[in-house]
Amino acid sequence: MARHNLRRILIGCVLVLLTSPAGAESPKNVIFMIGDGMGFEHVKAGRMYVNGDTAPLSFESLPYQAQVTTYSANNSVTDSAAAGTAMATGNKVNNGVISMAYPGDGRELQTLLELYKARGTRTGLVTVDAMTGATPSTFGAHEPSRDNRTQIAGDFLNQTRPNILLGGGANGMTTSAASAAGYTVVTKLTDMQDVDTNVISMLSGQFGSGDYMPYEYDGLGNLPHLSDMIVTALDILDNEPNGFFLLVEGGNIDHAAHANDIARMVDEVAEFHETVQIALAWAA
Template sequence: MRDFPPLLGFITIWLIAGFAVASPMNVILFIGDGMGSEHIKAGRYFANGDTRPLTLESLIYSGLMTHNNASNGTTDSAAAATAMATGQKTNNGVISLSLPGTGGELMTALEVMQADGKRAGLVTVDTPITDATPASFGAHDSSRSNQTDIANDLFNQTRPNVLFGEPGGGINPEFAAAAGYDVVLDQTELFALNTETTDFVSGQFNFGNAGAPTLAEMTTTALNILDDDPDGFFLMVEHEDTDSGAHVNDISRVVNAVVELDQAVDAALTWATTKNVLHDTLVVVTADHETGGLDVITNNGAGNLPGVTWSTTGHTQTPVPVSATGTSADAARVQGTIDNTDIFYILTSSSPPADPVPNFVFQQGMDGYTSTVDTMLQQASPTSNNASATELNVDNDDPSESGNEVHALLRFDDILGDLPGQIPLAAEIESAFLELEVSNAGDSIQLHRMLTSWQDTVTWDSLDSGVQADDVEALAAFDWVTASVNTGVLTMDVTDALRVWQADPTSNHGWVLLPSGSDGVDFSSGEGPAPLTLKVTVPEPSTLALVAVIMVLSICPSGRN
C-alpha cells in the first residue's frame, strides 16, 4: 500500500467529505405508467369519494414533472424511463443507451446503487419485466422490442435480486432457473418464499388468474427480500394498466390501477414504519408520461366510476405529478417543476453535472478563425461543386421520389497545436460539441468520422458515388446518431473524435453526415448565416487542486530521498 504524508491524507479526506452528499440507505420508486394528475383524481373519487387524499398524494413533498424525449417531442415509456433511470434524454424506443449520441450504455440508478453494494429489485404488474419501464432500469438496448436481448441483460448481466412481472417477453421459468433464479408462479408460492434466505427470485404471474398476487403483496415480499442487505436496496415498482387502460379510454381499468398502485405505496410505507427504517428510506412516486388527455368531470361517489372525457388514445406532453417522502434532503427536491432527468439525481443523491463552459470555440469568421471546410455531395447532380453553398442538406430522397442521396462533409482545420487559439496537444479534452443550425427538420442522420482527406471542391462522382461508411472512406461506426431532427440548434457530442485527433492531428479529416430517412435535413454551412460551430472544453486547474499541490510540495522535500 502506498504511504501518503499525513497532511495529504487529511486533505484527501476533507475533499471527499466536503463534496459527498448524505444519501438514504433504501430507495423505493413507484411509477404509474401514463398516470397524470387527472388519473389520480379519478382514482381518489372511485376509492373514497374525495373524502381524503390517496396515500400517494399524502407524501411530504410534491411537484410536477416534465417528460419530453430527446427531440423535445412526446415521449414513450422507453425514453421516459431511461431519462429517470439515467439522467439523460434518449429517443423513443431506446432502452438506456446514448441515442441520440454515441450509442453507448448509460449507467442506471439501479446499477449505481448495485455498485454501492445495495440489493436491487424490479416489480411490475400486467406486463413482463422486460417491458420498457422496468427494462430501462436494468438493461441496455437500441429497441424496446428486443425483449430476448433485454431478458438476457436483466437475468445474466445486471441481475437484480427481485424480478416480478408477467411471464413472456423473452422469459419463462426455465430461462430464469438457468440464470440462477428461484421461480414463483402464483400467490401461494410467493408467500412460501423464505425471504431471509432468498437471494435471486423471478416471479412470473398470470395476473388475470385468481391465484395471482396483488401489487402490494409483491411489493412487501420484495422489500422483505431486499432488506437483508446492510447496505440497503433500490426497488422500482410499476403499474402498467394505468397506461394500457388509458390507451383504450377505459376509466374502469385506470381507476383500479391507480388504487392498486396506491395500495402498494401504502404497503411500502407500512413496511418501513414497522421495520423502523422510514427515517432512512426515500420513497418517490411519479409517472413516466400522461396517457389519454384525461379530464375528470364529475365525482359520482366512492365505488362509482367518475364522469370523464378523453382527448386522445395516445400520450400527451402534460406534466405529471411527482411526490416524495424521506428525511434526506433528496425528498424535497421534487418540489416545484422538475424534469424526468432529475429523478436519477434524486434517487442517487447526486447533482446534475454543470454544463461545460467551452474555452475553445471555432466558427467561421469568429475571432479570426477562417478554417471551416464544408460541402455536400449530390447524387442527382454528381459533378456539382458546392464549396460555396450557404446551406447544406442531408437526404435519402432528393429530389423527392428519386431515391437519390445527399451527403454533407464538414471539417475544422487548424484547431489542434501549440499556436494561440489552438487546443494544446497536451491538454485534457473534457468535452466537445458540434452545433448545427437546422432550418428544415427531418429524419434520422448519422455522423461518421472521415478516414480519407478531401477538399470542399469534391463532388459525388469524384468520391466515387459519395461517401461509404466502410472503415475505408469513413468509420463504419457512427460518432453520433439521432432518430429525428427538429429545427433550431442541433448539438452532437464529438468528444471521442476530438481526443483521437488530438493524439494524431493529421488524422483530422472531419466528418460526413449520412442520411437514414427519406425526409431530408437542411442546416447552415460555414458560409451561411448561422455557421456550424465546434465547442471544446479543456478544464482549468481548480483552486482546490492548486492548494493541494502547493501543500503537498511544501511537505515533500525535493532533491534528496
C-alpha cells in the first residue's frame, strides 16, 4: 500500500486525510471524517473524558487547523443537509437540500464521491447515523429534501453506487433492495467481520432499525462500532490500485447534543477519536 507523504488537514470538526505516493500531484486516497455537530466545547468535554484534559485527542494534534463559517444559503443557522452539501460540493444551498442547486436551477451538484468515482477509484460511506441521514446523503445522493429517505437509498444503490455503505438500517434502506443492486448485505458485527475483504467489493451494512445506531454509552451488542466499520471499509477499498474516497461520520455526537445528553455525547466523541486514530495508523 502506498501511504507515503501523508498530508493532514483539520477544518473545524472535519478531518481529511490525504495519502499519495511520493511525487504524486494529487492524493491517491482520501479519508474525509466528520464529527457531526461537534464544536469546540464538544471536543473539550471529550478530551476531559478521554484524557483528563492532560493530552489532546487524536485529531487535535494535527498540524493544520482552521475555523469556517457554516451559514446556509437561506439561514444563518445551517442544518446537516446544507452543511454536508457545502463540504461535498463546495456550494451553499438552502437548509434541507441534498446536493442540488437550490437556490438556483435545481441541477445535481457533483460531489467529491462522484468526482473520485469518475477517476476510477473505489468509494465508501460510513456512519453511525441512518445510512440515509443527511450527511452521508450529501456525498452520494441528490434530492430536494433530506426527508426523501427512500429516494436517497435509490440514489445510493442505483446512481452513485459507493462500494461501501455502512450505517444504520431502515429509513429507506432495505436488505432486499441492496442485495438486488449487487451488494453483499450484513446486519451484524460478526457477519461484517466474516466478510472476505479480498473478494467482496460491494458491501452494504444495515445495522439496527432505529433512526440511528445505538449510543456507545448504551452498548451496541452485536452491532459494530464506528471504529469497527472503518477497518472493514479500508480493507475493501485499499484493494483498488487507483485509490479511494471514504467518508466517515461520527453521527451520534449530534444526536446526543440535540438531547443535551453530555454523558452519551462524550462517549461518541471518544469513539470518533479512536476511529481517527485507526485512520492515522493506517495512513502512517
